[in-house]
Amino acid sequence: MTSTIRWGILGAAKIAQTQVAPAIQAARDATLAALATSTPAKAAPFAALAPGLTVHDSYDALLADPDIDAIYIPLPNHLHIEWTLKAIAAGKHVLCEKPIALQTAEIDQLIAARDAAGVVVAEAFMVANHPQLHKVRALLDAGAIGRLCHIEGAFTYNNPDPANIRNNAEAGGGGLRDIGVYPCITARLATGQEPTALRADIQYEGGVDTFARVWADFDGFTMSFYCGMRQGRYQHMLFHGSDGWISLSAPFNAQAYGDCRVEWQEADGITRIERFNSTAQYTDMIEAFGDAIRTGAPLACPLEVSRGNQAMIDGIFAAGDA
Incomplete structure (x- = not known):
């Protein structure tokens, strides 16, 4: 892997277009290299931001791209675990939008998969870097x-x-x-x-x-x-x-x-x-994630911290339904 982290985005969500893609392009030692979307019109704003952008017509094709180091996932909440696990299995580092899971036990799966694959996986809590x-x-x-x-x-x-x-x-x-x-x-x-x-x-x-x-x-x-x-x-x-x-x-x-x-x-x-x-907190998040990949620098919000947050949310739902 080069010192520059080559990012791929799984889906053309609004937050990816308005916040995270520009942050990737603004961050040091990072570049937006690929996007997965089956709708060409949705790719246009990303291509304008990142000339030479590779556009894949499926999520699986992006995960199979050997020129991509890290994946950002802004998909609907119920798809986060599925595609984070698939990206880990493909050997990619993963930054996934919050909530990265819908139940605490799902984050346990991510921690185990992360450790087995030796990749960096985190929830995109930009506030942790502010x-x-x-x-x-x-x-x-x-x-x-x-x-x-x-x-x-x-x-x-x-x-x-x-x-x-x-x-x-x-x-x-x-x-x-x-x-x-x-x-x-x-x-x-x-x-x-x-x-x-x-x-x-x-x-x-x-x-x-x-x-x-x-x-x-x-x-x-x-x-x-x-x-x-x-x-x-x-x-x-x-x-x-x-x-x-x-x-x-x-x-x-x-x-x-x-x-x-x-x-x-x-x-x-x-x-x-x-x-x-x-302060550009999304850019700070991308740079911190890149440092974790390159040097093993500790993340402000590792999966273990995310697990505690999901446990709190699970507890709130349980308390409200009691």
Whole structure:
């Protein structure tokens, strides 16, 4: 393998076109080399971004391409495990959109397959690479806000379109899997802890969760968040301590949801602000993944961390259905 990671994308999904393909082209030592789609019109924007792009008319053909090192999978949720396992079997490194699985046990399959094949496999949690999360973790570790007491989070958008895959239960749609995963991963990565108890109130439409309120107990602090697919666009995370607080204005979709800043207050009562609007978190994710392939550098969100997040989501569904 060359020092430049040659990427192939499995399917012409919107997130691949608008976020990940440009990030691959912008990342150091990475290039978008191939795309799998049976619809030529869908390939046109990718070809314009990456001249010389190879377009395969099937997913299997892309996996068989010997000139591809890594595969990015933005397929519907219910197809993630199937095609991640197939890509691993083909000897490819794999970056798969979240949720990489629909059940915790499925991630155990991925971990076993990853270890047997000796490849790098990760869930595309771009937030794990964002410096604003690193800032929060550093402030918490330094005791800047005293003892952490409570975390609050929210992530919403309004998407009632019945044709949208997020509203398709058979495709693994629903708000918790699409956006509820973000408050979970942010709290877990910032604190390094797992929940000890969960409660949830979940509302469904057509078998898909459209709104959820969640309460979680951790060792020494609590958490509450809500996520929904029928409310105006909003996201926020707050870490409240005994001596102060840390607030994130755009913790998940930096810039797309407005000014990306970490604002915090310590025991001295002074409010401090650090902005991160120049950060390209998708590009950072691609570069970190490439470093893991080339040098074995640790991932910010390895499959073991993803497994914990899926376990939390599974627990939320179980608590809501109890």
